[in-house]
Amino acid sequence: MTDTPKALEKIREVNAGFPYTDPIKKWKERGGKVVAWTCTYVPEEVIWAAGILPVRMTGDSHELELEDANAYLYINTCSFQRACLQMTLDKQYDFLDGYVSAATCDGSRRLADVWRNYIDNIPLVYVLTVPRKTTERAHQLYISEVKEMKQKLEEAFKVKITDDAMRQAIKLYNHTRAMLKELYEMRKKDKPPITGAEALEIVNAAFRMPRDEYNKLLEELLAELKDSKREVTGKVRLLISGSPLNNPDFIATIEREGAIVVTDELCMGTRYWWDTVDEKTYKDPLEAISRRYLNNFPCARMVPCDERFDRVLAMTREYRVEGMVAEIIRYCVPYAHDEPMLRERLEREGISVLELDLEYGVSGSGQIRTRAQAFIEMLLDKKGQS
Amino acid sequence: MLFMGIDIGSRGAKGVVIEDNQIATAFIGDTGPESVKTSEMVRDNMLAKLGMDMSKITYTMATGYGRVLVPFAAENVSEISAHAKGAHWYFPSVRTILDMGGQDCKAINVNDKGQVTKFIMNDKCAGGTGRFLELIASVLGLRLEDIGQTSLESKKNFPFNTVCAVFAKSEAISLMKKGTPKSDILAGLHDAIAVRCYNLLKRVNIEKDFTITGGIAKNQGMVAKIKEKLGMEPVLAPDPQIMGALGASLFARERYMAKQNAAPAS
Numbered sequence: 001m002t003d004t005p006k007a008l009e010k011i012r013e014v015n016a017g018f019p020y021t022d023p024i025k026k027w028k029e030r031g032g033k034v035v036a037w038t039c040t041y042v043p044e045e046v047i048w049a050a051g052i053l054p055v056r057m058t059g060d061s062h063e064l065e066l067e068d069a070n071a072y073l074y075i076n077t078c079s080f081q082r083a084c085l086q087m088t089l090d091k092q093y094d095f096l097d098g099y100v101s102a103a104t105c106d107g108s109r110r111l112a113d114v115w116r117n118y119i120d121n122i123p124l125v126y127v128l129t130v131p132r133k134t135t136e137r138a139h140q141l142y143i144s145e146v147k148e149m150k151q152k153l154e155e156a157f158k159v160k161i162t163d164d165a166m167r168q169a170i171k172l173y174n175h176t177r178a179m180l181k182e183l184y185e186m187r188k189k190d191k192p193p194i195t196g197a198e199a200l201e202i203v204n205a206a207f208r209m210p211r212d213e214y215n216k217l218l219e220e221l222l223a224e225l226k227d228s229k230r231e232v233t234g235k236v237r238l239l240i241s242g243s244p245l246n247n248p249d250f251i252a253t254i255e256r257e258g259a260i261v262v263t264d265e266l267c268m269g270t271r272y273w274w275d276t277v278d279e280k281t282y283k284d285p286l287e288a289i290s291r292r293y294l295n296n297f298p299c300a301r302m303v304p305c306d307e308r309f310d311r312v313l314a315m316t317r318e319y320r321v322e323g324m325v326a327e328i329i330r331y332c333v334p335y336a337h338d339e340p341m342l343r344e345r346l347e348r349e350g351i352s353v354l355e356l357d358l359e360y361g362v363s364g365s366g367q368i369r370t371r372a373q374a375f376i377e378m379l380l381d382k383k384g385q386s
Numbered sequence: 387m388l389f390m391g392i393d394i395g396s397r398g399a400k401g402v403v404i405e406d407n408q409i410a411t412a413f414i415g416d417t418g419p420e421s422v423k424t425s426e427m428v429r430d431n432m433l434a435k436l437g438m439d440m441s442k443i444t445y446t447m448a449t450g451y452g453r454v455l456v457p458f459a460a461e462n463v464s465e466i467s468a469h470a471k472g473a474h475w476y477f478p479s480v481r482t483i484l485d486m487g488g489q490d491c492k493a494i495n496v497n498d499k500g501q502v503t504k505f506i507m508n509d510k511c512a513g514g515t516g517r518f519l520e521l522i523a524s525v526l527g528l529r530l531e532d533i534g535q536t537s538l539e540s541k542k543n544f545p546f547n548t549v550c551a552v553f554a555k556s557e558a559i560s561l562m563k564k565g566t567p568k569s570d571i572l573a574g575l576h577d578a579i580a581v582r583c584y585n586l587l588k589r590v591n592i593e594k595d596f597t598i599t600g601g602i603a604k605n606q607g608m609v610a611k612i613k614e615k616l617g618m619e620p621v622l623a624p625d626p627q628i629m630g631a632l633g634a635s636l637f638a639r640e641r642y643m644a645k646q647n648a649a650p651a652s
Binding site: 374378 | 499505
């Protein structure tokens with residue numbers, strides 16, 4: 001592997017400032033407002049169209065002591081939500097002007113409840129109701145929810161969100177999606193130009209800076225990668241699936257054992273960018289946005305689960321995946337319950353699954369290393385290449 | 387040619403040297419605070435028994451929790467693959483392995499070539515591991531090697547509904563104070579651990595033949611309980627605790643031979 005692309009170094013500089021990154025600081029210094037979201041079912045375009053910077057709230061890229069968060073959220077709330085709360089209680093999210101959440105899983109709802117009841121020191125805390133189905137009735141309900149979110153944003157920040165602004169936001173965000181798709185396409189190669197850990201760093205930066213600036217970085221990165229001879233090798237090609245994951249070290253730990261992660265099914269990965277907003281069919285940009293968010297590559301909380309499984313299986317073929325790592329945060333109920341069914345379908349196709357039950361933020365614990373190494377040894381035996 | 391396998395576990399450090407497909411020597415000691423020194427101690431004990439120095443050992447591989455901290459090993463392999471390899475050497479017919487170690491339990495499926503086809507490890511918790519049994523032995527004032535036999539003397543299983551090390555320990559203490567026989571307490575605990583192992587095994591394919599490896603496989607009380615839950619007679623190696631080290635020594639031989647074959651003829 002040759003030198004790190006310059007654009008990736010810039011992305012690392014952005015991530016280094018997390019959560020209050022330099023681009024967010026500059027935005028605030030110019031008098032701009034910042035609204036956080038946690039779940040990918042919150043439509044960012046509507047926030048951006050209000051002239052507000054949407055940022056994604058996450059926990060940190062290492063395991064945190066969750067003592068304060070445990071006083072507010074039951075410990076059977078997943079450690080992702082508790083890590084978000086812990087950082088808030090540690091005043092690391094004090095720069096926020098608003099928080100929009102989605103009632104997509106119980107952990108997400110409870111975090112928003114605590115915000116509303118105990119940390120409500122900002123103009124807006126709003127929770128979107130998100131249906132679990134994608135029927136026409138469900139779409140109508142979700143569209144009305146997004147309309148209400150738009151109104152709340154307008155009232156809280158005394159702005160007008162115009163259709164034109166939304167159309168521009170759609171273009172901007174679709175451009176990101178197209179570029180991330182292009183980046184992932186490169187990972188289909190025998191020797192991709194980036195590691196799985198680097199791909200996560202790149203997507204993480206999308207949540208932590210203004211979109212126009214991020215798009216410029218992505219353009220630079222793609223241009224650099226196209227010209228470079230950078231090649232990453234791994235003995236087996238893996239897909240990583242599961243609960244929220246922001247920690248590139250976790251993927252690096254698996255890759256250090258000799259594998260390469262070539263794609264993922266994560267809301268910090270493909271499930272963030274996969275589907276685009278239809279710019280042609282709908283007259284109302286808000287409807288176009290809403291339909292995309294409900295129809296997007298589904299989270300395990302959606303029904304029927306086969307929609308997600310079909311997409312994962314298609315991806316394993318496209319990316320020539322040999323094994324899947326199911327990364328499941330303890331008490332992440334949607335993913336934990338769907339995993340055995342997904343595993344069954346993958347095993348039928350000859351793809352082995354390594355299930356890792358863990359806490360949000362962990363990276364290279366001894367037990368994870370042992371399991372990853374044994375899994376890779378097993379996959380190599382299967383290929384007759386040990 | 388001689389090949390060495392070193393298994394630095396969380397509680398015990400094991401070593402095996404093989405020659406002509408036979409175990410030439412083996413050693414079991416405690417894992418000290420420094421894995422590097424522990425591995426050297428295991429190596430030196432085996433070399434002393436063989437009356438040899440390291441130059442006679444063709445290739446060495448390490449496994450276990452401290453596998454990356456064995457400075458004289460050429461390569462390392464996960465303990466999951468090592469146990470499968472070792473168990474297959476003893477019993478080519480083995481398809482299901484329960485490895486009961488110092489700090490975790492693993493259920494492993496192995497094929498007719500000794501390769502792992504499926505495995506599952508318990509989560510990070512001391513309940514039902516070697517460390518847990520050490521703790522209970524000390525609470526009851528017994529030697530670790532005696533608790534299995536004592537549990538078999540029980541007339542009445544005392545039911546434990548937890549193998550959480552913290553809760554089970556305090557429950558054992560209060561039962562002792564009430565005068566419950568040690569054998570009944572131990573029978574109950576062994577039963578609870580066996581249920582936990584059975585549930586772990588259910589997550590792989592339970593197929594004949596079945597073996598138990600790791601230090602706890604030497605505990606007859608535990609083996610009896612697992613046999614009862616599974617309804618399957620385990621085949622047991624003479625010393626199941628050295629299985630990982632044996633597997634590592636077999637890997638050392640295999641990797642060395644592969645390298646010889648791959649090297650251009652001179």
